[in-house]
Amino acid sequence: MQKKEDEVAIIGAGSAGLYTLGKVRPSGKSFVLINGGELGTTCARVGCMPSKALIQVAEDFHRRGILGRYGVTGHDEMEMDIEEALEHVQDMRDTFVDRVTANSTDQLPEGVFIDGYAKFVDPHTLDVEGQRIRADRIVIASGSRPVVPAEWKAFGDRITTDQVFEQDSLPESMAVIGLGVIGLEIGQSLARLGVDVTGFDMLHTIGGLDDPAVAKAAIDILGREFPIHLGQAAEIHQEGEKLRVTAGEHSVLVDKVLASLGRRPNLDNLD
Numbered sequence: 001m002q003k004k005e006d007e008v009a010i011i012g013a014g015s016a017g018l019y020t021l022g023k024v025r026p027s028g029k030s031f032v033l034i035n036g037g038e039l040g041t042t043c044a045r046v047g048c049m050p051s052k053a054l055i056q057v058a059e060d061f062h063r064r065g066i067l068g069r070y071g072v073t074g075h076d077e078m079e080m081d082i083e084e085a086l087e088h089v090q091d092m093r094d095t096f097v098d099r100v101t102a103n104s105t106d107q108l109p110e111g112v113f114i115d116g117y118a119k120f121v122d123p124h125t126l127d128v129e130g131q132r133i134r135a136d137r138i139v140i141a142s143g144s145r146p147v148v149p150a151e152w153k154a155f156g157d158r159i160t161t162d163q164v165f166e167q168d169s170l171p172e173s174m175a176v177i178g179l180g181v182i183g184l185e186i187g188q189s190l191a192r193l194g195v196d197v198t199g200f201d202m203l204h205t206i207g208g209l210d211d212p213a214v215a216k217a218a219i220d221i222l223g224r225e226f227p228i229h230l231g232q233a234a235e236i237h238q239e240g241e242k243l244r245v246t247a248g249e250h251s252v253l254v255d256k257v258l259a260s261l262g263r264r265p266n267l268d269n270l271d
Contacts, residue, residue, distance in 0.1 A: 003227055004111075006030045011118045011128060011270070014041045017141035018104050033176035034128055036117035036269075040097030042143055046162040050093040051185060054165070057085050058189035074102065074167070080193060082170050082205055093165055115268055118142075144263035152236055158256050159236075171193050171255035175245040177234045179206040185259030188225055190258075197226040200234040200245065227252075228232045 008024050013035035017216035024031050043049055067075035105113050116129035126133045126159065133135050144159035157163065164186060172195070179201040191197040199206075199222075209215040219228060231250035242253045 004032065004131065005134045006032050007135065008032075008137045008139065008143060009034060009118075009133055010139045011035075011126070012141035012143050012266075013039055013105055013113075014141060014143040015043055016143075017139070018100070018139060020139050021104065032104065032112055032114055033108065033135060034114045034116065034118045034126070034133070035105075036115070039101050041100050044100045045093065046165060049096040050089055050165045051182070051189075053089045053092040053160075054189050055185055057089065058192040061085075062192040072078055082193060083168060084168070085193070086167060089165060120270055140270070142266040144265050146259060147261040147264050148259050149261075152257075152259065155236065155238065155243060155257070159259055161259050164258060170227040172196060173198075173242075173257045174258055175200060175234070175243070175252060175254045176258045176260060177201070178260035178262070179203075179228065179230075179247070180260060180262070181207050183258065184222060184235075186258060186260065187221065191226040194216040196254075198245070198254065199226055199228040200232075200247045200250075201228075201230050201248075202233040206230070226271045 007029040008031040010020050010024070010031065010033045011020070011034055017033065018041070021031075021033055038045060041047075061078070061080050063074050064075045064078045114128055114131070114133070116131070118126045118128045118133075118191050121127050121132070124134055124136065124138070126135070126138065148159060148161060149186055152159050160167075170190065170193060174190060174195050174197055176183045176197060176199045179187070183199065183201075184207055187197050205215040206218055206222065219230070222228060229247050229250040232250070234245055234247040236257060237244045237246070239253060242255060243257055245252050245254060245257060
């Protein structure tokens with residue numbers, strides 16, 4: 001079993017791990033950067049960067065409805081090529097990821113970046129795919145993954161989370177479960193691109209808003225773009241080729257569900 005000794009071991013090449021790398025490298029300390037899975041950070045690969053590209057596409061298309069005010073004719077005939085739009089979002093995403101890796105992991109000396117999942121052997125020793133690494137300091141920056149209830153996983157790719165930006169086409173209908181900031185922005189964008197969206201949240205507010213007047217205004221405004229049902233936990237059942245989403249007295253039949261229930265730390269595999 002190969003053994004390596006360093007002063008610092010960084011677990012995870014996401015935003016936090018790369019920030020740590022930027023502080024450790026100038027110090028002159030010996031280090032290793034360990035990462036299992038895809039490179040490119042959550043933000044660049046599945047988070048705020050590709051979501052903003054999708055939001056911009058949807059916003060630009062949505063604005064066709066007011067072009068007549070400016071004397072623009074023909075806007076009523078404008079159509080969206082969904083496949084081309086999604087390809088644009090993916091191209092932007094790939095550019096973001098390439099820039100992250102080109103400025104970080106691609107520039108590391110040989111043997112410093114280790115591709116694999118780390119497990120603790122003791123407080124100063126890690127096992128990475130059979131290689132033992134001992135370090136004086138170990139930084140845990142292993143990122144997070146979407147929260148998806150175990151019973152929902154049986155529905156396969158009809159429950160989407162991080163995969164929303166991998167789609168080549170959009171379903172006719174989708175339920176968004178979890179109306180925090182992410183669920184709202186993706187739900188609104190999908191609705192503006194022609195998807196029949198229905199939103200659900202077990203809370204009585206959306207977007208984490210706690211001011212009653214602001215929360216009511218947000219619900220009223222966003223509710224004009226897609227139905228929003230609050231205050232009841234959503235349940236999912238298969239019905240033919242579709243999914244039945246039910247929350248209290250509200251029920252809708254959809255092709256897919258966007259689970260936007262938050263994220264949990266990737267700590268399970270470190271034990």
